[in-house]
Amino acid sequence: MSFVQVIFYLFAVMMLVAALRVITVRNPVHAALFLVLTFICTSVLWLMLEAEFLAIVLVLVYVGAVMVLFLFVVMLLNINIESLREGFVQYVPVGILIALALFVQMIIIVGPNHFGLQDSVLTIGPNYFAQKNFAYPAPAAAEYSNTEMLGRAIFTDYLYPFEIAAVILLVAIIAAISLALRKRTDTKRQNPAQQIQVRKQDRLRIVKMEAEE
Amino acid sequence: MIDQAMQSVLGWWQLLPGGWRLLLWNTGKILLVMIPLMLAVAYYTLAERKVIGFMQVRLGPNRVGYHGLLQPFADAIKLMFKEVILPTNADRFLFLSAPVLVLGPSLAAWVVIPFDEGLSIANIDAGLLYILAVSSVTVYGVILAGWASNSKYAFLGAMRSAAQMVAYEIAMGFALVGVLMISGSLNLGHIVHSQNGGILHWHLLPLLPLFFVYMISGIAETNRAPFDVVEGESEIVAGFHVEYSGITFAMFFLAEYANMILISALIAIMFLGGWLSPLQGIVPDSVFAIPVIGLLLGHGIHWLIFKTAFFMFNYLWFRATFPRYRYDQIMRLGWKVFLPITIVWLVIEGLAAYFKLPPWFN
Numbered sequence: 001m002s003f004v005q006v007i008f009y010l011f012a013v014m015m016l017v018a019a020l021r022v023i024t025v026r027n028p029v030h031a032a033l034f035l036v037l038t039f040i041c042t043s044v045l046w047l048m049l050e051a052e053f054l055a056i057v058l059v060l061v062y063v064g065a066v067m068v069l070f071l072f073v074v075m076l077l078n079i080n081i082e083s084l085r086e087g088f089v090q091y092v093p094v095g096i097l098i099a100l101a102l103f104v105q106m107i108i109i110v111g112p113n114h115f116g117l118q119d120s121v122l123t124i125g126p127n128y129f130a131q132k133n134f135a136y137p138a139p140a141a142a143e144y145s146n147t148e149m150l151g152r153a154i155f156t157d158y159l160y161p162f163e164i165a166a167v168i169l170l171v172a173i174i175a176a177i178s179l180a181l182r183k184r185t186d187t188k189r190q191n192p193a194q195q196i197q198v199r200k201q202d203r204l205r206i207v208k209m210e211a212e213e
Numbered sequence: 214m215i216d217q218a219m220q221s222v223l224g225w226w227q228l229l230p231g232g233w234r235l236l237l238w239n240t241g242k243i244l245l246v247m248i249p250l251m252l253a254v255a256y257y258t259l260a261e262r263k264v265i266g267f268m269q270v271r272l273g274p275n276r277v278g279y280h281g282l283l284q285p286f287a288d289a290i291k292l293m294f295k296e297v298i299l300p301t302n303a304d305r306f307l308f309l310s311a312p313v314l315v316l317g318p319s320l321a322a323w324v325v326i327p328f329d330e331g332l333s334i335a336n337i338d339a340g341l342l343y344i345l346a347v348s349s350v351t352v353y354g355v356i357l358a359g360w361a362s363n364s365k366y367a368f369l370g371a372m373r374s375a376a377q378m379v380a381y382e383i384a385m386g387f388a389l390v391g392v393l394m395i396s397g398s399l400n401l402g403h404i405v406h407s408q409n410g411g412i413l414h415w416h417l418l419p420l421l422p423l424f425f426v427y428m429i430s431g432i433a434e435t436n437r438a439p440f441d442v443v444e445g446e447s448e449i450v451a452g453f454h455v456e457y458s459g460i461t462f463a464m465f466f467l468a469e470y471a472n473m474i475l476i477s478a479l480i481a482i483m484f485l486g487g488w489l490s491p492l493q494g495i496v497p498d499s500v501f502a503i504p505v506i507g508l509l510l511g512h513g514i515h516w517l518i519f520k521t522a523f524f525m526f527n528y529l530w531f532r533a534t535f536p537r538y539r540y541d542q543i544m545r546l547g548w549k550v551f552l553p554i555t556i557v558w559l560v561i562e563g564l565a566a567y568f569k570l571p572p573w574f575n
Binding site for chain 2: 003029036056059065069071072076147148
């Protein structure tokens, strides 16, 4: 086994164990942290695939932003994990079904034959797993820049899907904000715009008083 | 080239297998950055006490060594040998790993900092993103420290820091978008190169609002005064690290100062031309050819250090002069002032790029 393979298996195993711990661990804060570990291991695997941009963005967006807010909420809410575990047995068959469906989908969609690892296109069948030992894809040249290539692909060939995704995200943001926004009249808060508009004559009253004996 | 140089110094270098040579070489590079950095952190703590002391017409530490110059080592030795106290019902593992999670990223970010022409540990194309990603991990250490301590003050500090760091990270990120728009690259070395050609070509002038946003957000991001509500010693004792003692506390301390130096270096690199000399284009080129004076006035690592030191001094100056912000004012500044400023400036920058505004966008 080469050094690269050792690293791959190390992080792959770590990722799977962490992903499993996300759903088995009792403490919700620990579960969120295991999810963070899963993301970081995934990002290492992506780095090994020379997808540096995606790997860094995964850490930046999911670890740096999404999971921080997630952890924030989990810590504040003090979730009772026992009540969430009720009815586990009831949902197991559905869960297994969904997991299987996802598994099959992934094999079909992200199978090795889509990445030029094989001469002939494989068909789904009993021989699917028979052909093993794919050769390593040739590593990219030293001056290859994953960031630049990705930018080029997104802003030329895939411009419309990219823009559509952006608009969908914008709609989602507006929907989330309008759902969560509510005007509360009973809270005591300061309006900074009003605060800075205050004039002297609004607040200050000069009273002339006679000197007392 | 590297192999030949090392072979001439160490006779047994060629006998090592290739992987080991690479490992040793990289470890050496890391040590070359890490040791000066740690010394800088140590003396930055002394500088802070001295500078603030002088600003408040006091002397500052002056007992240990000549004018207190050995004070950082005295502090380090004291903290190392103090007992690490675990609070009751603390989450032991997370409590002890939180300082590591804070210190680790603030040191790891130095990997991509270019100190001079081609002088960085790793020259990666997504360097700017790498720094953003790595520094966004720091917030975990702070949150976990607050949560794992099983203390109300620490938890309040952690909550404050989570909200504050997330808010200012966005403003910082947008300021960086401006930098990458003008330089056309995420590579920090290329960003410095795009500012070549004299003091007018630096990003400082075209990105002036983003420069101020980045500088102020940097102070908020490192939880320094006047945005230090996370620690807020007059409100919540010491915030997230109230339960830490000894070496674990020292690690939070080190991380804070390493982060301050990092942000200062980043401002110098992204807005003030990094290692580029400000005299370029002002004095005739023949001056740079004079043996010693040319070396001092020309491009070089000393300019980066000088610019970094200026922003490091600013941190201390702000702490000595500004009163602490109120918490809601901090959030307002981040979300309602800085974020709109950066977005508006990105639009203006886009227009400038479209009309090829000289000398920055041609």
